[in-house]
Amino acid sequence: MKRIGVLGAGIAGCSFAKLAAGHFDVEILERNQVHGGIARTRTVEGVTWHPTGGHCFNSKYPEVLRFVFEQVLSKDQWHSVQRRAVIKLLDHEVLYPIEFAVKQIHAFAPDLALNITKDFLNAVDDRSYASLEDWFRKMFGHTLAEAYFIPYNTKIWNRHPREMSPAWVEGKLPLPDKQSFFKGLIGQANDQMPHASFYYPNSNDQNTFIDALADGLNIEYGFNVNHIHHDKSRRQWIVNGSRTYDMIVSTLPLDILPGLITGTPPGILEMAGQLRYNKVTTMLWETMPTNNTWTYIPSPDSLFHRYIHIGSFFSPARNFSIIEAVGEISRERMVKSAEQDPFLIRPLDYHVSDHAYVVFDENYAAATQRIQAYLQQAGMATLGRFGEWQYYNMDVCIKRSMDLVNQLKQKMELVKEVN
Numbered sequence: 571m572k573r574i575g576v577l578g579a580g581i582a583g584c585s586f587a588k589l590a591a592g593h594f595d596v597e598i599l600e601r602n603q604v605h606g607g608i609a610r611t612r613t614v615e616g617v618t619w620h621p622t623g624g625h626c627f628n629s630k631y632p633e634v635l636r637f638v639f640e641q642v643l644s645k646d647q648w649h650s651v652q653r654r655a656v657i658k659l660l661d662h663e664v665l666y667p668i669e670f671a672v673k674q675i676h677a678f679a680p681d682l683a684l685n686i687t688k689d690f691l692n693a694v695d696d697r698s699y700a701s702l703e704d705w706f707r708k709m710f711g712h713t714l715a716e717a718y719f720i721p722y723n724t725k726i727w728n729r730h731p732r733e734m735s736p737a738w739v740e741g742k743l744p745l746p747d748k749q750s751f752f753k754g755l756i757g758q759a760n761d762q763m764p765h766a767s768f769y770y771p772n773s774n775d776q777n778t779f780i781d782a783l784a785d786g787l788n789i790e791y792g793f794n795v796n797h798i799h800h801d802k803s804r805r806q807w808i809v810n811g812s813r814t815y816d817m818i819v820s821t822l823p824l825d826i827l828p829g830l831i832t833g834t835p836p837g838i839l840e841m842a843g844q845l846r847y848n849k850v851t852t853m854l855w856e857t858m859p860t861n862n863t864w865t866y867i868p869s870p871d872s873l874f875h876r877y878i879h880i881g882s883f884f885s886p887a888r889n890f891s892i893i894e895a896v897g898e899i900s901r902e903r904m905v906k907s908a909e910q911d912p913f914l915i916r917p918l919d920y921h922v923s924d925h926a927y928v929v930f931d932e933n934y935a936a937a938t939q940r941i942q943a944y945l946q947q948a949g950m951a952t953l954g955r956f957g958e959w960q961y962y963n964m965d966v967c968i969k970r971s972m973d974l975v976n977q978l979k980q981k982m983e984l985v986k987e988v989n
Contacts, residue, residue, distance in 0.1 A: 578821035580607025582954030585971035621921035624878035629965035655864040670754030705736035722868035823956040850926035851899040873907040
């Protein structure tokens, strides 16, 4: 049986190992003392929260839903949550997606609503985009781009959209046509995203799902990968000089991985050095009541780009929210900035994440393509948000793991047929 070493016990690594069970001998090497990666929660004063992002579950892929509900955590262990995301625009809350909220905007800013409508209906999408800014302008019109998309994305990526590629937006934003936009004007359009509703464990703790995913897997904790050698003559991979595998599946960040592999060409190391990512700072707060699940804040006057109302994920709901800012921000500055919002009552916890969001800048496409081509030629597979350097949700990480396991099984069957 082929022996596979998986680097990292996050959602992608554990999903691959779970799906590969019985077909391959899989061992996961995890540097931390616990599995789950950035999706893992922690508990403060009886409240579980996500130090990095707000990880909920749903999927447009039926096979992913079947895998989770039939092989990991049964559907009766989850409850459904209706997504109610809002955008704080000119001190007013309007429903997300903003292009369907023009009727609401008209109530407090009629000229803005009129300009949004005229620009959207006159926007021309020629399928040629010079940058992310250009994509926003051609897709939504100049007014919406300048009122919301450009300032908000400047905050979340910590750089202006003119310096970024639109490569990440597919499947991440609802893309209305003129007919659905008109329905929004008369109040008939709805959030069309796959996560318009989502599932959260009945325990009110995503770790319930994560622990079920990792249950029964062969994970070695506290194992820090610092050296990977490919013995081509034996067709083996050797990790830290002691662990030997027929194949490596890595979920380690793509900017770090090439530097761990013996003999990586200088050009590939240079490409890895060009990859950019953002840290993110979060705090858990006790709050005033809300039935929102997310609040997006485009204004540059606010340090925070969004609130994740984690208490609204719970059943029954509780009054707790996560505030999030890009970069490494001190606790003192986070608290001082939060004092401007009476919605936030009391801080409970604080966290700074290292790798949180990959950045789709001008170097993104060339760098990732060259690195991935080199790794594939060497026979190493990568998975996950940072392993593939993509903006993946939890369910996409599972789907990518599922696809890789299926590919390996097909190859194994072909070898059996030849022999």
